[in-house]
Amino acid sequence: MFAAVVVVATLVDDKVVVTAIDKKPKKLWSVPAPTSPSFLLGDAHTLWLADHDAKTVTVAKIVDGKTVATKQYTPADWKLPATVYPVPSLALGAHGEVLVGIGKAWLRVDGDAPQLVDASVLAVRPDVLAPLPAPPAGYTTHLRPHDTEMGTLQAVSCTGPGAKRMMWFSEIWSAAKVTWMRTAPPIAQIDTDYRGLPMPTPMPMPRQGSGGSDDIDLDLDLDALSTGGRHGVVYLESCTHTYDRVFSLGGALWAGEHDGTTWVWQDARLLATLKGWDAVAAPER
Numbered sequence: 001m002f003a004a005v006v007v008v009a010t011l012v013d014d015k016v017v018v019t020a021i022d023k024k025p026k027k028l029w030s031v032p033a034p035t036s037p038s039f040l041l042g043d044a045h046t047l048w049l050a051d052h053d054a055k056t057v058t059v060a061k062i063v064d065g066k067t068v069a070t071k072q073y074t075p076a077d078w079k080l081p082a083t084v085y086p087v088p089s090l091a092l093g094a095h096g097e098v099l100v101g102i103g104k105a106w107l108r109v110d111g112d113a114p115q116l117v118d119a120s121v122l123a124v125r126p127d128v129l130a131p132l133p134a135p136p137a138g139y140t141t142h143l144r145p146h147d148t149e150m151g152t153l154q155a156v157s158c159t160g161p162g163a164k165r166m167m168w169f170s171e172i173w174s175a176a177k178v179t180w181m182r183t184a185p186p187i188a189q190i191d192t193d194y195r196g197l198p199m200p201t202p203m204p205m206p207r208q209g210s211g212g213s214d215d216i217d218l219d220l221d222l223d224a225l226s227t228g229g230r231h232g233v234v235y236l237e238s239c240t241h242t243y244d245r246v247f248s249l250g251g252a253l254w255a256g257e258h259d260g261t262t263w264v265w266q267d268a269r270l271l272a273t274l275k276g277w278d279a280v281a282a283p284e285r
Helices: 222-226
Strands: 006-012 015-021 025-032 038-041 046-052 057-063 066-073 089-092 098-102 105-108 115-117 140-148 151-159 165-168 173-182 187-194 231-237 241-243 245-250 253-258 261-266 269-275 277-281
Touching (some): 006 038, 006 261, 038 277, 046 089, 151 187, 173 231, 241 253, 245 277, 261 277
Antiparallel strands (some): 006 015, 015 025, 057 066, 098 105, 151 165, 187 231, 231 241
16 A cells, blocks of 8 residues: 555666655655665655675665665675675565565664564565456557568567557567556567577666667576577557566556656556656555
């Protein structure tokens, strides 16, 4: 459950920006972000921000834009060898606990002392997408050939009610399959195969970039990468625009993301379009 005013944090360039969404979005405050931040909102006023180096994890508690506490942890706090490079991820527990994970080990950090906890305490996010038995009413998709310098690839034409019409294509990615995953709003998932020049090592596409149809965030199949295959996904919403990612924000809230822009939804209602990516929402208390 979420309050009538939804508070969301996004990563915008080198800052984490906290925005309140009521009738329209309003920036509340922002803080500098480390190079590879992990962050979450514990409530509408409190941002938790994690940073790391080769030996330590630093977690800051920030209330209404002001840092009120900063603590450092080492792999030993997670009962891990000192040789582990500690890349942290922040998550909320089912009862609002603030947890920092390294791999599959989780540490609660919002109490008086750090406490190792089992992954079972993590809050369960509802599924935003699930395969539909048939396309939403009035929507169709078709694979169509698209000639490129790499040869003939598969594009996807998407047609919806009225004038809704869109063609997804790439010069290096070929559509392999289309699956409708949501009715309201209608979302189709395109599974893609890489058809560009050989890459010697796995190179995931950036989540943000210069724009264009090739600028998609890929869920790469590492097993396939080891044998030379590369696969990704991209999403079409309402046959009008593309999402690189679709993910839950908790409760009825979810987000679509593309090229440094985030669309925040509550069920089938679009609440706001925000600059930034990696959105998190404050849970209702």
